[in-house]
Amino acid sequence: MSVPLDQIPAPHDASPLTLVEQLVQWGRRRIDERVFRPGMRMPSIRKLAIDKGVSRFTVVEAYERLVAHGYLDSRRGSGFYVRDRVVSAANAVGASGAAAQSEPVQSAIDVVWLLRNMLHTASPEKGPGLGYLPGRWLDGELITNALRSMSRLSGAQMLGFGTPQGFLPLRQQLQTRLAELEIGASEQQLVLVSGITQAIDLIARLYVKPGDAVIVGDPAWFQMFGRFASQGARLVGMPYTPDGPDLDALETLVATWRPKMLIINSVLHNPTGTSLTAAQAFRILQLAQQYDFIVVEDDVYGDLCPTGYPATRLASLDQLKRVIFLGSFSKTLAANLRVGYVAASADVAKALADQKMLVGMTSPELNERVVYKVLTEGHYRRHVERLRTRLDGVRDKTARMLERTGLRLFTTPEAGMFLWADAGVDSDGLAAAGHEAGFLLTPGSLFSPQQSPTTWMRFNIANCGDPALPALIEGHLEKVARRGVSADDGDRTARR
Structure with missing residues (x-):
């Protein structure tokens, strides 16, 4: 696939x-910033020459130099492609529901691009792909007041090592x-981390051995993919439907x-926003028993779920016999x-x-005391209610x-902070176009255990207020349409 371009200094610039x-x-x-990622096809020689106003x-000379430096591969009759310059011995392994009977395909798990940009995005309004709420939505006074209260403790209380299970x-x-x-x-069943x-x-270190299969969502939270891959796990993708995980596929x-x-x-669920019904949760536990x-149940977004919202925690049915919550x-x-x-x-x-204890002794008790x-x-309860109300106020507006x-x-x-949307074109290209315009977008490939190209993309509804965002998306889709790129490439459709 081709990628969008930024501008380089024109010939008359004093460079x-x-x-x-x-x-x-x-x-x-x-390429170093991971805007152009391994395997991506660079623009054709003719197109880049036109876009940049050069011969x-x-x-050709620039591309050949990039080949010589190990950044690109030249494929006869096909063009130039970004080279995968780092090959991990612990490549991830995955499988989609459609290919459940075949051996998962080896795929290097690479999320550094998104993590680096998450930590350096200055304006949340420019970060529709961020995974957290903007600072202006949060309540710094809650933290300040807690720290002020702690300042009245004796210094001796703050000098200990803490305990392995936490405060x-x-x-x-x-x-x-x-x-x-x-x-x-x-309290003996709780460990602070x-x-x-x-x-x-910790769970991966304790329970997963090389070759073990671990089922993750396809799509799902990307950061865990690399952790399990480095442990030698075989990542197997469970597809999602608009009603939640596809349990027949599971x-x-x-x-x-x-x-x-x-x-x-x-x-x-990150990124689709779906939640389990009681019937779905019960069936998952039946399969786990059989x-x-x-079952590792990640409830990181649970506090954004309002009282009475139709969702079921697996741990409430299982009571921590087989579920780790x-x-x-x-x-x-x-x-x-943290x-x-x-x-x-x-x-x-x-x-x-x-x-x-083996990995890092104890977690910081100071942070635990603040919480x-x-x-x-x-x-805290009123603070969380305000967050839910603010999210409710922008969800429909952002969706439209x-x-x-x-x-x-x-x-x-009806709750939560994410929308999962189909752009109809490869979302890696849209994310790259956003990067060029100063936006951080998260392409759907990052949420795939195989990092498969896809047309889907995650949006954080709290960070979609920049008025330039719609024009960016529309402009990119129009540009791709003019190039005659099909929006129906079956290899790039979402897992459903």
């Missing part, structure tokens, strides 16, 4: 570089919160691959607090706490805006 050098610099920068000879008063407070979700957990990411890491997958575990957002696999406060309080928790059977919780103060001073630009929504959830 010390020749046109060839400018083109080489442009190409290297875009074909200049483009006891916070674990006791979490018992109460889980009981409201009808999940029974003693530095966010969901660390929880996934049954075929577990019968075929006999997985070690399934990882799932049961409430407000085929003897662990994960929660976090990064989406509702502050991304950099306080999450694991609820599991007592044996599993002890094993995870032991693994946590404890926020939860117990009585303002995306539809007006020509995108098609997978579904329109």
